[in-house]
Amino acid sequence: MEQNGILPGRTEGKATIRVRSLEPHSAEFTSEQIGTIADIAERYGSGQVHVSARQTIEIADIERSAIKEVFVLLNGNGLYAGSSGHFMRNVMACSRWCLYNVFPLSDLARKLNNLYAEQKLPGKTDISLSGCGFSCTRSRTSDIGIIAQATIEVNADKCTECTLCVREPLGCQVEAITLSDHSVSVDGDRCIQCGYCTNVCKFSSLVLKGTSFAIFIGGSGGITPKEGLIWKSVASEQDVVDEIAGLLKCYSSVAQKGERIGSVIERLGLDSLTEVNHG
Ligand code: SF4
Ligand code: SF4
Ligand code: SF4
Missing domain, CATH: 3.30.70.2500 (Alpha-Beta Plaits)
Known part of the structure; x- marks a missing residue:
């Protein structure tokens, strides 16, 4: 056994x-x-x-x-x-001490590990939690990946052009911020929603407006790496816990032996993992 x-x-x-x-x-x-x-x-x-x-x-x-x-x-x-075979793999989280955390996900990792440590699933299943879009725990190539996100508000007229948000060592790591004409703008395509600039800006020009969690599913690493699909964006840690519970219930009822979440999506489509289809 x-x-x-x-x-x-x-x-x-x-x-x-x-x-x-x-x-x-x-x-x-x-x-x-x-x-x-x-x-x-x-x-x-x-x-x-x-x-x-x-x-x-x-x-x-x-x-x-x-x-x-x-x-x-x-x-x-x-x-x-634990964390072997078809038992839920160890729920990974990035360091609670990293400065880029939108907020630390270590307590969520503890909650999920305690919920699922002994749960057997149809196939290998891993959950990876990242405190920001840098995704150091490889959330986008996990069966279930969570990424904390910050929504920022830009008050361009308050910018004093102090340049702290654009230069080393505190500046935006993905060069999403541009300063020009006594104003500031953020490139939404480049921004990974880490929210770090809102800690750096002392003039309320870049302000944290809200936080959320992006949930990716169906990713995998290994010999056939696959990028997960964005599943949902939810507001609270409890929402994440509830969504994962529903997803695992659906997955357990439709997956064939050894089939990972990404393969279920390929065979039956994303909707097959929606609770409404399983009661
Ligand atoms: S994902 Fe973000 S918060 Fe987590 S370790 Fe990497 S940089 Fe830090
Ligand atoms: S603009 Fe701000 S929130 Fe966006 S990536 Fe740069 S530091 Fe992070
Ligand atoms: S840190 Fe704030 S005030 Fe300074 S340049 Fe950036 S947006 Fe402007």
Whole structure:
């Protein structure tokens, strides 16, 4: 039987355990949790760990006979094996400390990981959360990708041409802002809605008007990379949680074994994943 987070080792009789923290959440291990992982790696493994691309920690070379003991140590410290096979993969989020966050999505990652850590799905399913349009966690090439967005208001007449929003080190990273004739304008095609310029501008010329979440679905990486399609834009974290719940329900009812969300969309169309069609 498939066991969540236990991968066959490269050596006969050994396994790799993929570990995630559900509290605070993977990618934010506490120092105590890191100590536990180091202790397990030293006592039961090779003394080394690997940080996976999906923000889990893999402890390799564990004797299969020691797995139960290892689990007791992990679980006593808020750590769990998971994120493998057809179980929901670890929900990734970018760093809550990044200056470009429209707002940090770490707490949303914790919520989703706790909701879905043990959920089995028809095919590989990953959720990636990005705090802004730079999409460092590859939200656009995930089965479900969330990107926080800022809507900015431009009050051109208030611009003093201080130039802070256009030059290093605080200036717009995608060169969407133009200053001219004592005025400022933002190129909507270039702007990735990170909202950073509204922190930089001290003259209320660039102001944060609102925030939202763009939801992309059907993306994938790997040998057949695919860009996700924009699914919806919603206002709150709770909306994101509700939309994902509905989407996973539909996906589970229509997908064939092993079929990822992007393949369902190709076979049945985007509407097949809409709740209204599933009651
Ligand atoms: S996606 Fe944006 S907020 Fe997240 S790490 Fe990258 S730059 Fe920072
Ligand atoms: S114009 Fe402002 S919100 Fe748009 S990308 Fe540049 S810094 Fe971000
Ligand atoms: S930071 Fe504000 S005031 Fe300064 S140039 Fe940019 S828009 Fe104008």
